[in-house]
Amino acid sequence: MSITVTTWYLEQTAPSDLGPAAEPPAAAEVRIVRAGVPSPEFSHFLYTAVGSDVAWTDRLVWSRQAWEEYLHRPGVETWVAYERGTPAGYIELEGQDEGVVEIAYFGLIPPFRGRRIGGHLLTWGTARAWDMAERWPDRAPTKRVWVHTCSKDGPYALDNYRRRGFRIFDVRTSNEK
Structure with a gap:
């Protein structure tokens, strides 16, 4: 049996497109810190912790060397949200050619959602x-x-991107087994 997967591609073309979200309550003690030392083990942890229940699988086969090579590319950044010292989620940026930046991965570990x-x-x-x-x-x-998101991602992903000012520029569907 196959399922139809819809993928939405979204973009911003100016910093003024960004629609900021409200900050979490102060009591949550949320800090966002750049992971300044590339760590394949930490990046693998974040990837699996965030993506395990939303069908992230493409990087599960990456070797330590593949992670190392990717994380050391100029323009790759990982920003981690911590709640009271515990990793809550991350956003991974990948600088591409000619002033383009992709949000390669973004999400929260399940207990920190909502x-x-x-x-x-x-x-x-x-x-x-x-x-x-x-x-x-x-x-x-x-x-x-x-950024792109698909119908297999969390149910609020597309709405979150749109509320932050991202506009859809392409939609594709595919059938997966």
Whole structure:
């Protein structure tokens, strides 16, 4: 039996497109920190912890060396949200050619969903995509930030992107077994 999967491709083309989310309550003690030391083990942990219940599988086969090579590419950044010292989720940015930045991965570990952390993290990460050239002087200034999500992702993913100011530029459907 196959299922139909819909994939939405969204973009922002100016920093002013970003619609900030409200911050989580102060009592949540949420901090967002860049993972400044590339760590295949930590990135693998985040990927599996966030994606295990929403069908993320493409990186499960990556070797430690593949993770290492990817994380050391100029313009790859991982920003982690912590709630009271515990990793709650992450956003991974991938600087591409000619001022384009992809939000390669974004999400929360299941117990942290529905607590206003996701919108806050997406706001923070998107703002970091727009100012990426400040941290990577060899990069062109960001002209476009894009992301894709699909019907297998969390039920609020598409709405969160749209509330943050992302606009759909393409929709594709496929059948998967």
